[in-house]
Amino acid sequence: xxxxxxxxxxxxxxxxxxxxxxxxxxxxxxxxxxxxxxxxxxxxxxxxxxxxxxxxxxxxxxxxxxxxxxxxxxxxxxxxxxxxxxxxxxxxxxxxxxxxxxxxxxxxxxxxxxxxxxxxxxxxxxxxxxxxxxxxxxxxxxxxxxxxxxxxxxxxxxxxxxxxxxxxxxxxxxxxxxxx
Numbered sequence: 258x259x260x261x262x263x264x265x266x267x268x269x270x271x272x273x274x275x276x277x278x279x280x281x282x283x284x285x286x287x288x289x290x291x292x293x294x295x296x297x298x299x300x301x302x303x304x305x306x307x308x309x310x311x312x313x314x315x316x317x318x319x320x321x322x323x324x325x326x327x328x329x330x331x332x333x334x335x336x337x338x339x340x341x342x343x344x345x346x347x348x349x350x351x352x353x354x355x356x357x358x359x360x361x362x363x364x365x366x367x368x369x370x371x372x373x374x375x376x377x378x379x380x381x382x383x384x385x386x387x388x389x390x391x392x393x394x395x396x397x398x399x400x401x402x403x404x405x406x407x408x409x410x411x412x413x414x415x416x417x418x419x420x421x422x423x424x425x426x427x428x429x430x431x432x433x434x435x436x437x
Contacts, residue, residue, distance in 0.1 A: 277389045281344040284334045285351060285396060291323075291330040292354065292403045298323035299410045331355045343383045343393050350381055350400045357407070370408045377401060 298320040305313045334351045353373055357366040373381065381401070383393040407413065 277341060277343070278392075279340045279344055281334070281337045281339055281341075281347060282393065282396070284330075284337055285344075285347040285400075288327075288330045288334055288351060288354075289396065289399055289403065291327045292400070292407070295320075295323040295327045296403065296406050296410065299412055303411045327358070331358075341389075343389050346381045346383055346397055347393060350397055350404075354400070354404060354407075357404070357413075366408065366413050370404065373401070373404065 298316070301316045302320050305316055309317075331351060331354065334348075335355065339345055339348050353369060357369050360366055360369075381397050383390040383397075
């Protein structure tokens with residue numbers, strides 16, 4: 258004989274909170290595919306070792322378009338006002354991604370990434386169990402995975418994986434005026 262045990266909590270449907278999508282949360286949701294496209298384009302450039310061979314021109318163009326689209330989406334998200342407290346962690350994540358992409362110091366993005374990992378559950382999560390909290394937290398976790406993937410890009414690695422081999426025909430100690 259089978260015993261039927263319901264796994265869902267017995268709650269009143271009237272007490273359930275409706276999901277509160279805001280302009281900010283919708284814009285942040287549009288930011289995630291832009292970030293994923295940027296990561297994919299940068300990986301493609303890494304696969305061809307950033308070669309400037311004309312045959313790879315499409316990859317370079319795709320990477321530029323992905324970067325411009327990401328910058329445009331970030332500008333749009335930064336221009337919006339936070340309407341609800343649940344949008345504040347989304348704003349923090351957008352600011353973090355922008356700071357990582359715009360910073361010129363090589364060690365700064367790695368530092369920001371480490372700090373994000375340390376404070377993720379305090380600063381980058383929405384408190385609560387309702388649909389709004391679940392929706393925002395799902396977007397934030399997806400953004401965290403994308404930031405992790407972005408930090409593994411050679412753009413943030415700063416080590417030459419695709420080193421160009423020196424010309425074997427030139428002597429190593431040749432300091433001709435062409436080098437100055």
